[in-house]
Amino acid sequence: MVRTIKFGNRLVGEGQPVYLVAEAGINHNGDVGLARQLIAAAHKVGADAVKFQSFETDRFICRSALSAPHVDRELGVDGTFYDLLKKLELPPDAYPELHAYAQQVGIPMASSPFDERYVDLLDRLDVPFFKVASMDLDNLDFIRYVARKKRPMVISTGMGTLAEVAEAVEAARGTGNHDLVLLHCTSQYPPDPSDVNLRAIQTLQSAFPDLVVGYSDHTVGVHVPLAAAALGAVVIEKHFTLDKKMPGPDQKGSADPQEMITLRAHLDDLARARGTGIKMPTGGEEMVKKAFRRSVVMAKACAKGHALTRDDVALMRPGTGISPKYVDLVIGRRLRLDVQSQHILSWGDLE
Structure with a gap:
């Protein structure tokens, strides 16, 4: 079975060029101007889409919320996870502006909405797909809410079991939405190579033979996402920054423009190198x-x-x-x- 899906006018899946998502995420540091620069840079390096994270800190994180090691490095002595994320918000009215700018530049813009309000906002902007973050893999009511918009859904599976992935898929399919992409992911920043478990890509392909499968990468460098593509991942999401030295919890683990250019070029070479599978001389x-x-x-x-x-x-x-x-x-x-x-x-x- 050939697994394909459409993001806007772009066909994504087996037999197609790898779809590269530049995960700008929160690397804009709450600055709309910097977000615009990330959009322009994502287009320049050859990404197929640029993606952000849309949230209001007060609606998804408690002030006493636990942090993570890569975040702790940014907090300092007195800072909290809540305080850090509060600085990284973009206001709702920034998204129409950024979406219009992305259209002007010529690159599709998407986002991971963290609550229903942002689902509605992004839906009105006619985004090519919704991204459900790994943290919401078991948030089945939210998955159903997103799925009812009848847009393609990209679901990250970090921190999840195969059973939890199956529950998320069933929740989305239960609304009649079958346009799903599953991303294998390790939610560590960065993960040790022994924790990446790229063979889980093939596990997802076997368990969900009718779905498109990709990989969301948090490793340093470009070699691991290339290996993921070689194993059949047809969507690659890679965190993207203008400069690794900028402040922010995700900057150091992100690809800079030169790395993203390299990744794009190697992914294109790899797509051609995969061939037809027919053993015969060229x-x-x-x-x-x-x-x-x-x-x-x-x-x-x-x-x-x-x-x-x-x-x-x-x-x-x-x-x-x-x-x-x-x-x-x-x-x-x-x-x-x-x-x-x-x-x-x-x-x-x-x-």
Whole structure:
């Protein structure tokens, strides 16, 4: 089964170029101007979409909420997770402006809404897809709310079990929305390579054979998402920053513009390298084949009428004559002409 889905006018899935999402997330640091720069940069580096996170801190996190190690590094002595996220909000009226700017630049803009209000706002903006963050994998009522908008949904599966993924899929499908993409994800920032578990991509493909499967990356560098694509991930989401030295919890673990350019180029090369799966020589190989393969050639000069023995012939380049696999059919045949050493035999030379 060929698994495909449409994001706007773009077909995404098997047999298509890898869809690269530049996850700007909260790397705008609450600055609309910086968010605009991220949009322009995402387009310039070749991303297929730019994505943000849409939230009001007071509606999804308690003031006493626990933090995470990568966030703790940014908090300082007296800061709280709540305080940090409060600084990273964008106001609701920023999104129409950013969406219009993205259209002007020429790149689709999407976002992860963290509550129903932002679902409605993004729906009005006609985003190409909704992204359900890993934190909401078990938030089934919210998944149903998003799914009822009948837009494609990208669901990240970090911190989740296969059973939880199945529940989320069923919740979305229960609304009649079957346009789903599942992203394997490890919600550590960054994860140790031993925790990435890329083979889970294939597990998701097997468990949900009718769904598009991709990978949301939090590793440093571009090699892991490339490996994910090689394993069949057709959507790659990568955190994106203008400068890793900027303040913010996600900046250091994000790809900068040069890394994203490299990732885009390698993903495109990889898509071409995956090929059709049919084992056959390419047009270029046919030329190489003539030069590199062997033929049955004369090991010594022999006269017309001579019955060939195994000692009379050798197997040498080029491969323009009789294939070595037919050498046993050559032995015992008589020559129709005098031949010199290293003469490349053809069937016409033999009686």
